[in-house]
Amino acid sequence: MTTDNNKDQEEEYGVLLYYKYSAIPDLDELFTFYDSNCNSLGLLGRVRLAPHGVNVTVGGKLSSLEKHVAAVKLNSLFEGTDFKLASCHQPSNDRVSKECGFTSLSIRVVKELVTFSSNPLLTSPEISNAGRHLSAVEFHSVLQNAGEKECPNYHKRLVLLDARNLYETRIGKFHTPSVETLDPGIRQYSDLPSWIDNNSEQLRGNCVLMYCTGGIRCEMASAYIRSKGAGFENVFQLFGGIQRYLEQFPDGGFFEGKNFVFDHRVSVGSSDAKILGTCLLCSSSFDDYSSRSRCTYCRMLVLVCDSCQEKSSLFVCELCQKNGKRVGSVSLIKNDVSEEEPTAFELEAVSTSDHTRLSPQLPWRHGTMPLRKLRILCLHGFRQNASSFKGRTASLAKKLKNIAELVFVDAPHELPFIYQPCLADSNDSAPSSMQQNPPPPPLNCCNKKFAWLVVPNFDGK
Ligand SMILES: [Zn+2]
Numbered sequence: 001m002t003t004d005n006n007k008d009q010e011e012e013y014g015v016l017l018y019y020k021y022s023a024i025p026d027l028d029e030l031f032t033f034y035d036s037n038c039n040s041l042g043l044l045g046r047v048r049l050a051p052h053g054v055n056v057t058v059g060g061k062l063s064s065l066e067k068h069v070a071a072v073k074l075n076s077l078f079e080g081t082d083f084k085l086a087s088c089h090q091p092s093n094d095r096v097s098k099e100c101g102f103t104s105l106s107i108r109v110v111k112e113l114v115t116f117s118s119n120p121l122l123t124s125p126e127i128s129n130a131g132r133h134l135s136a137v138e139f140h141s142v143l144q145n146a147g148e149k150e151c152p153n154y155h156k157r158l159v160l161l162d163a164r165n166l167y168e169t170r171i172g173k174f175h176t177p178s179v180e181t182l183d184p185g186i187r188q189y190s191d192l193p194s195w196i197d198n199n200s201e202q203l204r205g206n207c208v209l210m211y212c213t214g215g216i217r218c219e220m221a222s223a224y225i226r227s228k229g230a231g232f233e234n235v236f237q238l239f240g241g242i243q244r245y246l247e248q249f250p251d252g253g254f255f256e257g258k259n260f261v262f263d264h265r266v267s268v269g270s271s272d273a274k275i276l277g278t279c280l281l282c283s284s285s286f287d288d289y290s291s292r293s294r295c296t297y298c299r300m301l302v303l304v305c306d307s308c309q310e311k312s313s314l315f316v317c318e319l320c321q322k323n324g325k326r327v328g329s330v331s332l333i334k335n336d337v338s339e340e341e342p343t344a345f346e347l348e349a350v351s352t353s354d355h356t357r358l359s360p361q362l363p364w365r366h367g368t369m370p371l372r373k374l375r376i377l378c379l380h381g382f383r384q385n386a387s388s389f390k391g392r393t394a395s396l397a398k399k400l401k402n403i404a405e406l407v408f409v410d411a412p413h414e415l416p417f418i419y420q421p422c423l424a425d426s427n428d429s430a431p432s433s434m435q436q437n438p439p440p441p442p443l444n445c446c447n448k449k450f451a452w453l454v455v456p457n458f459d460g461k
């Protein structure tokens with residue numbers, strides 16, 4: 001942020017979130033608009049543009065964010081958009097800001113606003129088939145009347161479905177005595193379709209009330225559930241998500257705990273200070289993700305209280321624990337991954353291009369059995385050999401030693417000390433620079449030189 005003088009620092013800071021599903025006639029034009037508008041207003045964060053919509057999470061001075069909203073509203077594409085603007089403290093935790101992508105402005109054109117499934121064969125559901133929106137007040141009253149009137153339109157059993165990830169639901173979720181809250185317990189949004197597939201019986205025939213942080217995840221997920229046809233028609237989604245609900249019901253209403261958010265605020269609570277989360281290690285009440293402690297295996301955020309953090313830096317999330325992973329076996333992969341990019345599954349909406357950055361950072365293991373290290377075949381260059389190539393890549397091999405093994409082999413054709421290609425074929429057989437300056441044989445290495453390809457009648461002389 002350009003906050004060099006005191007006046008700037010005193011000015012209120014804010015975070016703005018909005019999304020809009022709408023056919024974008026001219027992506028280039030919209031890109032140019034965001035690029036110039038956000039840069040001139042000094043906004044930082046993420047803007048994702050797709051042929052069918054826009055998803056924006058930006059932070060900056062409150063007055064600048066208001067100017068941005070005013071400018072966006074001039075475009076008729078954004079009619080009816082829910083602009084969620086919240087004032088907050090200026091980012092003070094650099095690590096959280098960086099992880100949340102609030103230290104720079106990133107505007108990207110993506111194929112899809114939300115990568116709904118990591119399965120490339122599963123086509124995204126039609127967004128126009130999404131569940132009906134319920135305002136915070138309507139949502140609240142449905143829950144309040146549960147057991148009496150039940151479903152808004154039908155006499156069905158009511159279930160709540162939390163469309164968020166496990167680490168989010170750990171610190172806050174909707175809870176009412178008469179309605180069951182289904183918590184898929186997923187690491188990332190793209191795991192939700194398979195959860196829905198595997199648990200469709202819990203949804204079939206019921207009236208499903210879905211919610212997420214700001215609403216965008218329910219759009220796609222509710223459309224997916226409804227695409228399953230008969231018995232899955234009655235799906236409703238909380239418009240504006242938990243964020244709008246808490247604004248409407250500042251005491252929390254039926255929402256208990258804190259709303260996990262994908263910006264430097266980390267989480268937003270109601271006036272009710274109830275703590276839902278517990279420390280992964282000592283089970284004491286704890287719900288603060290500011291330290292960004294992560295599972296050593298899958299990098300999912302985990303809750304670890306301050307005193308447990310002093311004792312250990314290796315954590316295994318409950319999902320990995322279920323898969324039999326233990327802290328004791330992870331010592332070899334302790335190398336630091338502290339300065340990481342925001343991982344894709346931590347964005348409220350995951351776009352395809354974000355998704356490509358989500359690399360499995362972790363150990364080559366499966367279940368409790370360590371997988372064999374990745375073996376990388378390393379082929380040396382012309383007039384070289386395995387031994388000298390190995391020597392020159394020793395530092396790389398050392399860096400990769402926990403996850404990969406470099407394998408070196410000599411090429412099949414041994415060359416004389418100075419290879420003299422046939423004059424007639426000289427242009428084809430070797431780069432001219434090599435002919436003019438044959439490298440001196442490296443000391444301490446095997447003196448034999450090899451080539452992978454030679455002219456057809458090459459006999460080594
Ligand atoms: Zn603890």
Ligand SMILES: [Zn+2]
Nearest residue numbers: 295298317320
């Ligand atoms: Zn894990």
